[in-house]
Amino acid sequence: MICVIRIVGRVGNKGTIDDTLNRLHLQRKLHCVLIDEKDKVRMGMLEKVREDVVFGEIDEELIKKLKEKRGQEGKTYFRLHPPIGGFRKSTKKGYPKGILGKNKDIAKLLERML
Numbered sequence: 020m021i022c023v024i025r026i027v028g029r030v031g032n033k034g035t036i037d038d039t040l041n042r043l044h045l046q047r048k049l050h051c052v053l054i055d056e057k058d059k060v061r062m063g064m065l066e067k068v069r070e071d072v073v074f075g076e077i078d079e080e081l082i083k084k085l086k087e088k089r090g091q092e093g094k095t096y097f098r099l100h101p102p103i104g105g106f107r108k109s110t111k112k113g114y115p116k117g118i119l120g121k122n123k124d125i126a127k128l129l130e131r132m133l
Contacts (some may be wrong), residue, residue: 075125102131
């Protein structure tokens with residue numbers, strides 16, 4: 020599964036980017052969704068908004084922990100806290116200088132946000 024977390028807020032986004040983020044159920048900053056990597060449509064949407072989100076693969080244990088701590092019945096997204104200790108890298112640059120885009124360290128970031 021691919022975990023997607025919205026990092027950039029709504030101000031200054033183009034209309035098409037905002038529409039795509041809404042279709043991914045990422046209406047607000049620090050919202051998180053899980054996407055199956057086999058879903059080509061959602062993966063295409065993810066490529067379009069890669070400058071506003073952080074995403075990467077997470078294991079089943081972390082998915083279970085996420086659903087246990089932050090899950091709500093009938094919701095397709097999770098609301099997260101800001102990370103403990105803050106973002107360690109820039110929220111305006113892509114990985115590896117920042118955290119945006121495909122990130123190998125998303126599991127560590129998600130752990131600090133639960």
